[in-house]
Amino acid sequence: MGIAMADxxxxxxxxxxxxxxxxxxxGEEREGAxxxxxxxxxxIDKMSELDTEGVEPMSHVFPLQNVFRExxxxxxxxxxDTLKNAPGERENMFLVPRTFD
Amino acid sequence: MKQYETVIGLEVHVELATKTKIFCxxxxxxxxxxxxxxxxxxxxxxxxxxxxxxxxxxxxxxxGMATNCEITRYCKFDRKNYxxxxxxxxxxxxxxxxxxxxxxxxEIESEGGSRxxxxxxxxxxxDAGKLIHDEWEDCTLVDYNRSGVPLIExxxxxxxxxxxxxxxxxxxxRLIIRYLGASDCKLQxxxxxxxxxxxxREAGTDTLGTRTEMKNLSxxxxxxxxxxxxxxxxxxxxxxxxxVIQETRRWDEAGDTSYAMRSKxxxxxxxxxxxxxxxPISISDDFLEEIRSRQPELRTEKMKRYREEYxxxxxxxxxxTESRHMAEIFEAAVALGAQPKKVSNWLMGETLRxxxxxxxxxxxxxxxxxNLAKLIDLTERKVINSTVAKEVFERxxxxxxxxxTFVEEMGLKMVSDQGALRSIAQExxxxxxxxxxxxxxxxxxxxxxxxxxxxxxxxxxxxPAGVNQLLKELLxxxxxxx
Numbered sequence: 001m002g003i004a005m006a007d008x009x010x011x012x013x014x015x016x017x018x019x020x021x022x023x024x025x026x027g028e029e030r031e032g033a034x035x036x037x038x039x040x041x042x043x044i045d046k047m048s049e050l051d052t053e054g055v056e057p058m059s060h061v062f063p064l065q066n067v068f069r070e071x072x073x074x075x076x077x078x079x080x081d082t083l084k085n086a087p088g089e090r091e092n093m094f095l096v097p098r099t100f101d
Numbered sequence: 102m103k104q105y106e107t108v109i110g111l112e113v114h115v116e117l118a119t120k121t122k123i124f125c126x127x128x129x130x131x132x133x134x135x136x137x138x139x140x141x142x143x144x145x146x147x148x149x150x151x152x153x154x155x156x157x158x159x160x161x162x163x164x165g166m167a168t169n170c171e172i173t174r175y176c177k178f179d180r181k182n183y184x185x186x187x188x189x190x191x192x193x194x195x196x197x198x199x200x201x202x203x204x205x206x207x208e209i210e211s212e213g214g215s216r217x218x219x220x221x222x223x224x225x226x227x228d229a230g231k232l233i234h235d236e237w238e239d240c241t242l243v244d245y246n247r248s249g250v251p252l253i254e255x256x257x258x259x260x261x262x263x264x265x266x267x268x269x270x271x272x273x274x275r276l277i278i279r280y281l282g283a284s285d286c287k288l289q290x291x292x293x294x295x296x297x298x299x300x301x302r303e304a305g306t307d308t309l310g311t312r313t314e315m316k317n318l319s320x321x322x323x324x325x326x327x328x329x330x331x332x333x334x335x336x337x338x339x340x341x342x343x344x345v346i347q348e349t350r351r352w353d354e355a356g357d358t359s360y361a362m363r364s365k366x367x368x369x370x371x372x373x374x375x376x377x378x379x380x381p382i383s384i385s386d387d388f389l390e391e392i393r394s395r396q397p398e399l400r401t402e403k404m405k406r407y408r409e410e411y412x413x414x415x416x417x418x419x420x421x422t423e424s425r426h427m428a429e430i431f432e433a434a435v436a437l438g439a440q441p442k443k444v445s446n447w448l449m450g451e452t453l454r455x456x457x458x459x460x461x462x463x464x465x466x467x468x469x470x471x472n473l474a475k476l477i478d479l480t481e482r483k484v485i486n487s488t489v490a491k492e493v494f495e496r497x498x499x500x501x502x503x504x505x506t507f508v509e510e511m512g513l514k515m516v517s518d519q520g521a522l523r524s525i526a527q528e529x530x531x532x533x534x535x536x537x538x539x540x541x542x543x544x545x546x547x548x549x550x551x552x553x554x555x556x557x558x559x560x561x562x563x564x565p566a567g568v569n570q571l572l573k574e575l576l577x578x579x580x581x582x583x
Contacts, residue, residue: 067380079135093135098241099232
């Protein structure tokens with residue numbers, strides 16, 4: 001097998017991923033995240049040991065296709081439930097720190 | 102300075118005209134109270150299950166067919182991962198690996214004649230929520246009503262060379278999509294949005310230069326300005342020995358300039374993978390046939406047929422077929438017996454004038470072809486004169502009134518009682534001796550005043566040409582008897 005993916009999780013990888021995920025991590029959190037990711041990738045490495053030669057790639061577990069809905073409105077005003085998850089609220093909208101400059 | 106060529110490719114997002122969102126039954130109606138059109142699916146709650154709106158697939162395939170694409174018979178959705186508050190799932194459901202349509206083209210008219218602009222692919226995806234930035238209070242407000250509204254993204258090949266090509270291409274797409282009824286394609290309202298990928302290269306070379314992507318272009322004017330500005334910026338940079346950096350730039354409409362988005366904001370690593378919640382789509386021959394049989398006659402075919410069937414000028418044909426709705430009114434009114442040129446005159450004259458006045462477009466025309474045909478019939482039979490016809494038309498344009506009933510109720514019919522008309526004309530002659538004298542002394546124009554006076558006394562309900570003739574007759578009699 002090739003290089004184990006788990007070895008690729010460097011501090012630079014963590015920094016890069018935190019930029020993508022818009023997260024600011026402390027030194028301690030960064031180390032924790034690195035360990036977690038290594039463990040996840042070890043699992044992938046484990047799966048990579050399997051011989052999948054000649055096996056069709058699969059994206060879905062169930063042999064289903066063409067599941068559609070008709071274009072009919074079913075929902076009512078969902079703002080009450082939706083806004084329960086808002087960290088802050090104003091004029092029926094989510095209030096979050098400014099995201100743009 | 103070296104000669105440069107501009108190379109442009111477009112990513113066009115079009116909001117589809119479905120009643121509900123792409124993966125849930127929430128309404129897509131514009132202007133609802135913030136977050137009222139939301140549910141666990143379109144706000145990305147764990148455990149919710151998206152199910153594809155069949156209409157989205159139908160529209161996407163219809164647009165693909167009309168733009169000469171191959172339809173992907175087995176296609177899937179993928180997750181495009183990014184973190185931003187407009188996207189509650191932290192991924193957008195889109196298509197990367199197996200987009201629904203590929204390898205198409207549309208023809209545009211440009212200086213050198215008709216040219217093909219290639220379409221690389223069309224894919225289905227969901228729109229994001231709307232962010233409202235409050236600069237004063239340093240916060241952002243989020244409304245998820247638009248989250249999950251269905252979009253198709255039409256990705257062109259880099260086949261355009263300047264702003265004129267881009268505008269022609271966008272107008273062509275808009276025309277096709279509106280004809281299909283798949284979207285109203287309004288740039289200002291955001292139901293059609295274009296991102297411009299632009300690079301420059303030395304004329305005569307084949308390799309592509311480094312491109313930039315410009316976002317936030319919401320009118321043909323800003324697209325044109327942005328293209329000119331970005332081309333000049335890149336050429337300037339190269340002339341000074343610099344290099345163009347691949348980046349996303351945001352167009353600032355007010356400042357008439359673009360600026361690079363921060364690299365953090367622009368970090369693109371979407372880690373696409375197949376969406377496990379949505380099952381694959383397998384398109385059957387029957388499905389394709391169903392969509393094909395419902396395709397309307399598109400503009401190019403329509404124009405060709407009009408030239409053969411109707412005796413109206415090419416110019417009229419071009420204008421009428423610019424809107425499918427207008428073309429349908431034209432055809433239906435003609436089918437009801439109205440003369441084609443008469444129908445076309447009403448559409449190209451008063452209709453367009455009033456549309457301009459109300460700021461609407463031809464798709465918004467509300468009067469029925471039946472009523473237009475009736476109005477034309479009333480003028481043909483000389484039941485009303487042309488001035489009254491314009492007034493009636495205006496009411497019809499605004500409220501689709503039935504012209505026959507309206508003319509009857511408002512008493513607008515021309516007076517057919519020749520005796521009454523004659524006595525009024527005689528009165529007018531008697532009380533305007535100066536004009537009569539002028540006329541009889543060879544000032545032919547003086548009759549216009551007498552016609553006006555008679556029409557006024559008749560409250561407009563007479564045929565001006567007939568009045569003119571009658572007055573001439575009476576004046577001749579007067580002069581002979583003198």
